[in-house]
């Protein structure tokens with residue numbers, strides 16, 4: 149989506165004054181870009197009509213830079229269509245807060261349940277996961293695994309004990325949560341591969357029985373044109389309060405987001421952006437619009453960096469840099485912090501101008517971090533503390549030990565020296581830099 153719009157806007161920026169023909173050509177391009185991104189036709193039509201109307205109005209004619217004004221209008225309309233303000237999770241005045249999940253099978257409900265539990269736990273809550281998906285044979289087991297990873301307990305019916313009724317399980321879980329002082333209850337429900345009446349009835353019955361504070365509809369961002377029909381069906385069936393966009397990682401086209409919000413009028417609360425439990429972001433309409441318009445999602449990037457970089461560790465490193473005692477061990481620790489951020493490819497994709505560097509990003513090798521880690525781990529303590537002692541035979545031993553080559557070891561030492569030099573010049577307390585890649 150972005151690449152195309154970037155070109156259109158670049159062209160527009162060369163214009164001092166816009167003719168109606170310019171506006172029409174631009175709107176046509178935006179329309180094509182949105183349709184390419186699988187935004188529903190009705191949504192595209194309404195969107196481009198609004199942009200066109202505003203682009204041809206006095207607001208643009210009288211602007212100092214009409215082209216920039218059009219870019220601004222597109223941005224504003226995108227933000228509006230994505231829901232305007234950031235919508236945060238609503239908590240009950242009287243705990244427990246009950247959050248029910250709904251959506252098709254494979255949408256990412258169970259994964260999201262774990263992600264949300266992990267995030268809430270990190271914020272000091274005491275969430276519990278509830279297995280109300282009793283449809284698929286291994287659904288309860290999957291939730292238990294997710295719960296273990298997130299470090300939260302799972303409420304599930306006793307195995308073999310008649311199993312059966314998800315409505316009863318969900319209802320009982322609320323009493324259990326209240327008893328055990330869990331302040332948030334996350335109820336995972338069953339899905340089907342397609343919308344069907346029985347599934348919707350069951351979801352509606354669970355909703356009625358537990359009266360949730362939030363009903364979150366989880367939808368796969370890759371679903372494309374089916375997004376509208378699916379969202380409508382769930383909106384009518386369970387009347388959800390918000391949307392979770394899952395699988396918004398990699399080069400997923402964000403078209404479904406625009407369609408779902410615009411068709412249901414319900415806000416997106418979270419974006420699920422990968423298979424790991426940490427891959428969850430609060431959805432910010434403004435940032436998503438910027439991302440679509442390729443202004444880069446710098447804010448989200450910084451937020452993630454701050455979370456992953458352990459503050460204590462960062463301070464220690466800053467201290468060492470100040471004392472010029474930065475070693476390969478510290479380098480390794482930094483590398484591991486960076487890995488916590490997730491795929492480097494994904495991070496690079498969030499940077500401004502990412503659409504223009506698509507090819508370089510595609511070629512970035514995420515395994516580089518892993519190999520670098522292996523190399524450092526094959527070094528002795530003395531070598532890590534003082535890379536100057538790394539002669540030829542030591543380098544060969546390290547290459548063999550880490551399954552890499554001497555030339556890779558050489559490159560790493562070189563990168564480390566560059567990084568160490570660079571870090572000395574970085575002021576204390578600034579954003580940590582990425583070894584060998586320059587600062588963010």
Ligand code: GDP
Nearest residue numbers: 253254255256257258259394395420421422423
């Ligand atoms: P459910 O049937 O709705 O509970 O869906 P699951 O949570 O079981 O997820 C279905 C599949 O999608 C699993 O293989 C997950 O690992 C994967 N998945 C879930 N969320 C994401 C995401 O944000 N990104 C990616 N890449 N995969 C995801």
Ligand code: MG
Nearest residue numbers: 257258281287
């Ligand atoms: Mg599931």
